[in-house]
Amino acid sequence: MITEAQLERASNALSSLQTAIRQVIVGQPDVIRAALIAFLCRGNVLLEGVPGLGKTLLVRTLASAVGLRYSRIQFTPDLMPADIIGTDIITETDGRRQFEFSAGPVFANVVLADEVNRATPKTQSALLEAMEERTVSVGKSTYTLDEPYIVLATQNPIEMEGTYPLPEAQLDRFMLKATVHFPSLDELSQIVERTTEGIGIQLPEPAVTRDDILLARDVVRGIPIADSLRTYVSRLVLATHPESKNAPDRVRQFVEYGASPRGAIALILAAKAHALLEGEAHVRPADIENVFRSALVHRLILNFRGEAEGISIPSLLDDVWSKVQLVQ
Amino acid sequence: MDDTKSTFSRLERRARRVRAILWGALFGWATAAAVLVSIGIHAVLSRTIPYDVQIAVCAPLTLAALGYVIGSVRSIDVARVLLRADVTLDLDARLTTLHEIGWQPSMEPIARRVAAGLPPDSINVRQALPFRLRELMVIVTAAVFTVAAIAVAAIPPRVDPAGPPLAEEGVAIVEGAVDESPDPSETIVDDSEPMSPEVAETHEDEDTAEPYAFNDILAEIRPDDAADTSLIDDTSAESLTTRAKADTSLEDVLRQIEGRLAGEDDLLSAAEIAALEAFRDAGTGPLAETLDSLLQTATREDALRRISDILTDRSLQEERQGLRLDFDEMTGEPAGENETGATLETASGTSDGGDETPGEPGNQGTAFPMFDSTTQAGGELVLVGAALPSVVGEEGEFKYYLTKGVPIEPPMTSNEVPEDGWSLSYEQAESILSTRTLPDDVLDAVRAYFVRITEGGS
Numbered sequence: 014m015i016t017e018a019q020l021e022r023a024s025n026a027l028s029s030l031q032t033a034i035r036q037v038i039v040g041q042p043d044v045i046r047a048a049l050i051a052f053l054c055r056g057n058v059l060l061e062g063v064p065g066l067g068k069t070l071l072v073r074t075l076a077s078a079v080g081l082r083y084s085r086i087q088f089t090p091d092l093m094p095a096d097i098i099g100t101d102i103i104t105e106t107d108g109r110r111q112f113e114f115s116a117g118p119v120f121a122n123v124v125l126a127d128e129v130n131r132a133t134p135k136t137q138s139a140l141l142e143a144m145e146e147r148t149v150s151v152g153k154s155t156y157t158l159d160e161p162y163i164v165l166a167t168q169n170p171i172e173m174e175g176t177y178p179l180p181e182a183q184l185d186r187f188m189l190k191a192t193v194h195f196p197s198l199d200e201l202s203q204i205v206e207r208t209t210e211g212i213g214i215q216l217p218e219p220a221v222t223r224d225d226i227l228l229a230r231d232v233v234r235g236i237p238i239a240d241s242l243r244t245y246v247s248r249l250v251l252a253t254h255p256e257s258k259n260a261p262d263r264v265r266q267f268v269e270y271g272a273s274p275r276g277a278i279a280l281i282l283a284a285k286a287h288a289l290l291e292g293e294a295h296v297r298p299a300d301i302e303n304v305f306r307s308a309l310v311h312r313l314i315l316n317f318r319g320e321a322e323g324i325s326i327p328s329l330l331d332d333v334w335s336k337v338q339l340v341q
Numbered sequence: 342m343d344d345t346k347s348t349f350s351r352l353e354r355r356a357r358r359v360r361a362i363l364w365g366a367l368f369g370w371a372t373a374a375a376v377l378v379s380i381g382i383h384a385v386l387s388r389t390i391p392y393d394v395q396i397a398v399c400a401p402l403t404l405a406a407l408g409y410v411i412g413s414v415r416s417i418d419v420a421r422v423l424l425r426a427d428v429t430l431d432l433d434a435r436l437t438t439l440h441e442i443g444w445q446p447s448m449e450p451i452a453r454r455v456a457a458g459l460p461p462d463s464i465n466v467r468q469a470l471p472f473r474l475r476e477l478m479v480i481v482t483a484a485v486f487t488v489a490a491i492a493v494a495a496i497p498p499r500v501d502p503a504g505p506p507l508a509e510e511g512v513a514i515v516e517g518a519v520d521e522s523p524d525p526s527e528t529i530v531d532d533s534e535p536m537s538p539e540v541a542e543t544h545e546d547e548d549t550a551e552p553y554a555f556n557d558i559l560a561e562i563r564p565d566d567a568a569d570t571s572l573i574d575d576t577s578a579e580s581l582t583t584r585a586k587a588d589t590s591l592e593d594v595l596r597q598i599e600g601r602l603a604g605e606d607d608l609l610s611a612a613e614i615a616a617l618e619a620f621r622d623a624g625t626g627p628l629a630e631t632l633d634s635l636l637q638t639a640t641r642e643d644a645l646r647r648i649s650d651i652l653t654d655r656s657l658q659e660e661r662q663g664l665r666l667d668f669d670e671m672t673g674e675p676a677g678e679n680e681t682g683a684t685l686e687t688a689s690g691t692s693d694g695g696d697e698t699p700g701e702p703g704n705q706g707t708a709f710p711m712f713d714s715t716t717q718a719g720g721e722l723v724l725v726g727a728a729l730p731s732v733v734g735e736e737g738e739f740k741y742y743l744t745k746g747v748p749i750e751p752p753m754t755s756n757e758v759p760e761d762g763w764s765l766s767y768e769q770a771e772s773i774l775s776t777r778t779l780p781d782d783v784l785d786a787v788r789a790y791f792v793r794i795t796e797g798g799s
Binding site: 015020235236237238239240241295296299340 | 437440442
């Protein structure tokens with residue numbers, strides 16, 4: 014049961030957090046929103062964009078604004094799983110040697126997996142358990158990660174030479190995928206001004222507490238969504254499957270696999286978080302629309318023809334959105 | 342919250358009303374379309390619109406009302422109604438969400454915040470749930486179809502100016518057959534008599550017009566030159582069967598009478614008496630006396646015995662088999678002393694017995710309507726379209742007269758019978774009758790006629 018006070022407190026905390034982040038990050042509202050939504054829904058975000066657009070800064074700003082521990086992992090081809098999750102090392106205490114677990118960078122609250130597609134699949138898979146179960150298993154021991162926890166992975170859409178595209182299983186574990194676009198002229202001017210004038214960019218002071226974030230997470234799950242909207246989400250997800258009778262023609266032609274049930278769950282949770290970020294106490298169709306593409310864009314797999322013709326998955330999702338109507 | 346509940350109720354009532362109107366329109370549309378199709382089929386096939394189809398025009402309105410009632414009473418998905426209202430009024434799914442969480446105390450804080458976003462004024466249910474374009478199209482189409490069905494059915498049925506309505510005609514025929522039959526001279530068309538121009542015009546009109554549907558039947562089963570036939574009103578099953586089974590020789594007639602009397606506790610019928618009188622008048626010596634004695638019998642047993650005597654009397658065998666009815670010559674003029682108007686002669690002509698009979702070939706006379714001779718040629722009793730005699734029997738005065746409408750014994754204009762004949766199977770008759778609008782009693786009589794034909798193997 015959510016009280017009026019809890020609802021008010023969560024709304025105020027999120028409002029403060031957004032304000033703090035926007036003091037540092039110029040533009041990129043969708044990326045900021047995606048990061049916050051994933052943070053509120055115990056999810057993870059895949060950020061895609063060319064280097065130099067402020068992805069790392071965004072993650073650092075988020076961690077700083079919530080006053081949580083931040084770690085950054087630069088993925089390279091020779092990175093090993095132990096480099097991420099940690100390993101047992103021999104230590105000597107009072108003349109006695111013993112194995113002691115040395116936690117890797119994955120043990121933080123906000124983890125930036127930079128250029129995640131440059132590591133081998135083996136190393137990429139080391140993140141799977143942490144991202145989904147929020148635990149890390151080393152040898153016979155399993156360690157629970159501290160909440161709130163979020164992994165923000167970045168990948169570069171260019172320079173694909175020597176990269177290892179994320180397998181579908183791992184992609185599906187990212188709640189949202191956000192594309193970091195190049196800033197506009199005004200935004201770029203602002204970025205230049207902030208970084209070259211005065212003392213440069215200062216990370217914000219914590220605007221919210223850990224408890225605020227955990228409360229907001231509970232409130233998000235308590236946000237009601239009408240059954241008809243829940244059905245609507247299900248119809249949207251089903252329409253991404255080429256064998257669905259509601260699928261648009263282009264989906265039937267170019268899609269090999271549609272979104273998984275995890276996609277529907279992510280869509281509804283994201284819509285709830287979006288509603289709360291907007292100060293609403295219930296899910297609206299507009300909330301679903303705002304998170305529809307970022308929740309499903311990385312869950313559709315093109316077939317050979319779609320790949321060969323360079324079909325854009327967001328355009329396919331636009332077709333799905335146009336075809337599936339809220340009121341039948 | 343009470344305001345919200347009231348809004349829900351008003352929206353639900355509005356949705357039911359819209360659905361009721363839509364269902365009523367759909368029901369009415371479908372029924373009206375069916376009625377129009379039925380009318381069209383009847384118009385094409387029979388060129389008439391049956392009364393029951395006209396009555397069926399009431400069905401679209403009735404079913405439209407039924408559809409309205411069903412649409413009003415049946416349960417409705419309130420969530421869908423509210424979602425539609427949400428979308429129409431751009432309420433961000435507030436009504437839908439409130440409908441689901443509004444009754445849970447634990448969700449009260451959220452419900453209050455959701456309800457706060459509703460418009461302050463009462464929701465206009467007509468704006469929230471308007472008729473959609475396709476619904477309006479259905480309603481308009483249904484109205485057009487219903488009006489069209491009513492308009493088509495309101496077209497008065499085609500009435501033949503030459504004759505009274507079919508039902509009245511049927512009654513007149515039945516009554517006339519008993520004791521109010523018109524004067525034969527008025528009802529029978531005598532081709533041999535010259536007609537005044539006025540009369541000729543009247544008869545011509547009668548020939549070309551359709552007094553009632555029997556002529557349609559005749560037109561289908563007879564050659565064109567026989568379509569203007571005169572008809573006999575004697576439609577009793579007995580007479581019809583007798584005619585159908587008749588042969589023209591005296592022996593055959595006697596065997597037919599014997600068979601009937603053996604199976605029925607009855608006396609000679611008027612038709613049989615007339616036939617025997619005709620044979621008696623045509624016969625000679627012993628045969629005429631024997632036939633006369635047969636006609637005088639008062640009991641069934643006596644009649645059977647006398648018939649048996651005639652049939653077994655070897656001395657009468659030749660004359661018995663030679664005396665025949667002849668239909669070949671259609672003079673239409675009653676002949677001589679033969680009251681029946683039939684011309685009688687022996688099969689061997691006048692040479693048989695040496696006496697010239699009134700029924701020589703070429704003599705004019707009337708044929709007895711009891712016997713049908715569609716396959717016999719010359720030397721037989723001739724049926725003409727002339728007046729028939731009154732026969733005095735135990736049933737009282739029994740008159741025959743010819744009139745149009747019964748599909749038997751058409752007047753012939755030549756001695757030739759069409760190769761395909763005028764025979765009509767029961768199935769053909771039933772098929773034709775099914776496309777006609779006829780009084781039930783007439784239908785039953787016609788059916789009985791063909792049933793008896795079928796049973797008799799004719």
